[in-house]
Amino acid sequence: MAAPLLIPILGDQLTPGIASLRNADPASSILLMMEVADETTYVRHHKAKIAFILSAMRHHADRLRALGWTVDYVKLDQPENSGSFTGEVARAVARHRPSAIHVTEGGEWRVRAMLEEWEGRFGIPVTIHEDDRFLCSHAEFDAWAAARQQLRMEFFYRDMRRRTGLLLTEEGEPEGGQWNFDAENRKPPPRRDLLMPQPLRFRPDPITQDVLALVAARFSDHIGSLDHFHFAVTHEDAQRQQDHFLDQALPRFGDYQDAMLTDEPFLWHSVLSPYINAGLLDPLSLCRAVEGRYRAGRVPLNAAEGFIRQVIGWREYVRGVYWHEGPGYGRRNALDAKRDLPGFYWTGKTDMHCMARAVGQTIDHAYAHHIQRLMITGNFALLAGIAPVQVHVWYLEVYADAYEWVEMPNTIGMALFADGGLLGSKPYAAGGAYINRMSDYCGRCRYDVKQRLGEDACPFNALYWDFLARNERKLARNPRLAMPYRNWNRMSVEDRAALRKQAARFLDGLGTG
CATH class of the missing domain: 3.40.50.620 (HUPs)
Incomplete structure (x- = not known):
């Protein structure tokens, strides 16, 4: 033989x-x-x-x-x-x-x-x-990047749309006359809807039960719970979850993709990224199915475009950046952030309701949607000056869809601005007002989102101004931060000092894990 x-x-x-x-x-x-x-x-x-x-x-x-x-x-x-x-x-x-x-x-x-x-x-x-499950090869991304001074995802995404033909007219123009409908996809959360779709939950079969027992015994000291294990573990069940999302959740996904609700960890999100990243689902076939729902009049354009952009735009883009920038990308620290990651990232035990919910559901489900990651856990780490490598490792540990190629650029570049602006044109920093607008978290928090100073003040408020102040030398010339810095400079010397003292007092009280 x-x-x-x-x-x-x-x-x-x-x-x-x-x-x-x-x-x-x-x-x-x-x-x-x-x-x-x-x-x-x-x-x-x-x-x-x-x-x-x-x-x-x-x-x-x-x-x-x-x-x-x-x-x-x-x-x-x-x-x-x-x-x-x-x-x-x-x-x-x-x-x-x-x-x-x-x-x-x-x-x-x-x-x-x-x-x-x-x-x-x-x-x-x-x-x-080469792994050709991705649409853009390493060589193709390198060639695209070499022709540009800034690696902006929006232009890469348009190239991916042209390559695939997704959501293009017969003349090759974008459906609806524009490439991006993100402005329509930032609605605050609705009142809690008892008919809100839930992802399918899959009962563990004997194979999965054996694995759960093995993991419980061997990894008892790792973060997370197995009590809520619900993932599809076969191609057939992953396809069932895909079809369920397309039928039940996609129509309103666009409107509320940035929204957050205390008792709803999933809302209208697909929860398909673990299956795509492990290979159980094909991303291009999924996007074509989304396009098909739009062309059949079953979902609005903003929902179809918003979802397709996440898959053939952002997912392909961050993978390209990861390989293009090299293994040293994860060590970047443009803002010189050095604070240790607080212990509540592993326990969820904090009086900040937004953080407690985002971390708590992560512990329960190995899942949080992209705004919870970017604007709650990521935003806090950015404002508090947490060391990027510690935040990177945490994200890689806790999410079922996290592989370094997708997680590292999202953390180092998007959430923490540690690459100095390679991915994002500005730091995604926000105070409590943003969280209050996009969630119901603040109404259930022991802190007052409308206060900046005092024992009951929302920590995000003083931390936001402290972040701008301590990074002024590096960020003040960023045109997208011109208005926040004008507002900072309009404040009295006394108010600025009080905000920085408030932030320092809060940060000094953080424990580490």
Whole structure:
């Protein structure tokens, strides 16, 4: 028998048509799937995140077997498990004596480095296939970036629309006469609606139950709860959640995508990003389904465009930035922020109701929507001057959809402005008024959002002005901050001193985790 081809399948490559499989012969190939300790602990991932990925991997292995592939599957608790990708490939090479290794590139710099070492280490040819589940290749993004002084997502997004034809007229113009309907997608939350759609909840089957028991025993000291585990772990169930979102939630997604409600962690959001990022759903097919709903008159244009922009615009864009900027991007700290991350990021125990809710639902569900991440937990870290690398690690740990390629640019660039403005044209800093406008949080908080000074004043208010003051040398020339700085400079010396003293007193009282 001829030596087989060995094809490792990583935990975020749960796609039957992944590039490394496309031209392989099931009769002469062995697929290697590995649950390894290194990937569960290089940061202390949320329990539900680990359980989701491991269960989805085990179900995907069964699907591949049903499609005719031979799958060599290594479980996390097997005594001989080496604990690393390279160690498990070494053991598989010894077992199967393959003629070559084919693998789809890893999604992170550290994984790419591992794969590039394999040929020299094992002495057999290793082919690394580019991950073409993304619309924009590394070379294409680099070429786009090289032609521009600023890497603004809006122009990249328009190129992606032209490439895919999504929401274009027959003449190649954007539907509705404009590319972006974001101005229509900032409505404050409505009164709580008893008919508000909820994502589907999937009952754990025996495979998932085994994984939940393993995670509970092995990762008991990691953040998060398994009590609310609800994720789809198969392609079929992920597709069911996609169809449910398109039918039930997409029509109002646009209007309320920035809204926040205390007792509604999901609102009209899709909760599909974990499935897209793990490979259970195809992003372009999803976007075409969204476009189809618009063309059939079932959803408004602002909803369809807003969702498509998040997927083929922002998602592709941050992935391009991650690979274009290199592994040092995560160490950037343009605002010289050095404070330690407060302990309530792990417990949710704080009198700030907005933070308690955003962190609390993260602990329960390994999920928070993009405005909660950007304008609550991210905004607080920005205003308080938390060290970017600590915030980056926290986001990577706690969300089921977080992989470094997507999480790092969102944290370093978008939330913290630590890249000095590469991603965003301004810091996304806001006081309590924004949170009050876009949520019901402030009405249920022990702090008063309308006060800037005193024991009952909302901490975000003084922190906002303190942030502007301490970063004035670096930010005052930013044209998008001209009005806030004019307002700051109009204040009396006494008022400015009082606000900074208020902020310092609050920050001095923060505990760390």
